[in-house]
Amino acid sequence: MSTPPSRPSYAAVLRVPHARRTFAAALTARLSYGTVSLAVLLSVTRATGSYAVSGAVMSLFGAATVFLMPLRAALVDRHGPRRALRPMAALYGALLCVLAALTWRPGAPSAAIAGAAALAGGCAPPLGPTMRALWAELVPDRGLLQRAYSLDGVAEELLYVSGPVLVGALLGVAPPASGILLSALLIVGGTSAFVTSPAMSGPRPEARGERRGAVHGLLPPVAVALGVGLALSGVELLAAAYATERSYDTALVPWVLGALSAGSAVGGLVNGAVRWRAPARTRLCRFAAGLALVVAAAGLAPGLWALTGAMALAGVFIAPALTTAYLLADETAGEGARTRAGAWVNTAVNAGGSSGALVTGLLIGRLPLAVCFALAGSTALLAAMVAAGSAGAAARVGAGGALSEGGAR
Structure with a gap:
């Protein structure tokens, strides 16, 4: 691990060994979370013709994603990112593909759509928390770590701004469900690149107390x-x-x-x-x-x-x-x-x-x-x-x- 510079900068964060590759892969995967919400909302609305159903589906998807995140993060801590994130991303991507297939054309059963969305949300890999935990290992200097977290936060915010724009551009040539497929591709491909980074750590069992x-x-x-x-x-x-x-x-x-x-x-x-x-x-x-x-x-x-x-x-x-x-x-x-x-x-x-x-x-x-x-x-x-x-x-x-x-x- 190289010694951090005496005057930390954002460029210094990206000069840390393996930081650029790891961060780029994590952002690619996290872009999926910027595209998936709008894609699911539009796809479900088109497939069911009901804003009430789409709202209920989005609530289930969001609740499963958010409230089960600490449990999924605990699995990452216990087993390490490589062993935990790969199956999560694969299962999440597969369930998004199922959801895309269900909503590709109008007339899909609402119960099946809601079930697929809830299951998918329950498997969403905690990429943001994992990347921030990895920053703490890559950058031992607290001053430089503050810059790394700031850079991470600003980049994440930009993903949530650019994600809907990307879905909007895709809608010009394909149905809304294609945005769900794009989200699946981003999460699986980005996570695969993320966990193969040389900077990736193994499991760290929690000490007593x-x-x-x-x-x-x-x-x-x-x-x-x-x-x-x-x-x-x-x-x-x-x-x-x-x-x-x-x-x-x-x-x-x-x-x-x-x-x-x-x-x-x-x-x-x-x-x-x-x-x-x-x-x-x-x-x-x-x-x-x-x-x-x-x-x-x-x-x-x-x-x-x-x-x-x-x-x-x-x-x-x-x-x-x-x-x-x-x-x-x-x-x-x-x-x-x-x-x-x-x-x-x-x-x-x-x-x-x-x-x-x-x-x-x-x-x-x-x-x-x-x-x-x-x-x-x-x-x-x-x-x-x-x-x-x-x-x-x-x-x-x-x-x-x-x-x-x-x-x-």
Whole structure:
């Protein structure tokens, strides 16, 4: 393992031995997650002629993908990426092909489509958590690791932007189910290249006593990830409601949300470039609190362009908050639980996104939009307070343990 440079940079991250090949393969496979959601939604809608059915299928697919991720990540930790990811990717790809075959033409039975989607989601390989765990092994220097995580986060966000565009281009020459086949090809091919990288590690059994400490240490990053997911999903609906209420052209809403993504990308790159003096726990709470305040204030924007600026500023806190959450999860996890720790953070973000959209949808029309924005921001603020409180409690427990050990000596 080469010695990291004294002044870390993003180029230095990619100069780490085997980093470029491994990262490129992981991104190829992860692009599947950027294409599959839209492809499944359009395919199921075309095959069944029902938005209700497609919504139910997407809910099953998403729930199985998100909530079973920690279990799949535990298999990666226990058996190693090579032994665990290959069968997951193969089974996931095969089930996507079944789903594509079912939805290729109209008239497929809804129950069969829902079953195939749920089974496929349950097998989705945890590529993001695995790559982040691998970064921690490739890059032992914490400053350079911060840049690696920032680069990973920004690249992942770009995949979720470019994936739907790729599906849209494919729809010009093929039916929507072809997007599902493309997703299967990406996941199988990319994962095969990923697990054959020389940088790939083997299984790392969890040491005795690691689990209890990891559970306490994971609460701050998981809480903040959940709060960020809740706030973000709420903001997406609120931006559309804001434009409708003030009679703006709804075609402008994607630009508002694009400003959020652009701000997140800039914030992520800047976060990785700064040599922070504050510890990760402190930064995590500050980023979440900053996001909360900006989202709450966005409800007072006098016009759509002001709202766009507020969204760009809110985005500046998103990637740093999530990157720091992953970094802190890695710091607190034992050697045998790194993938699982990252998966819990990932699950929290997605769970927050799903539930936040549901709750916000129920509140819009019942409360003033400014209040809805404030409530969306309050979820991130509450998460920051929980993270700060749990960090303080962990510090007191740690100090008590140290005193007890000192007395025993």
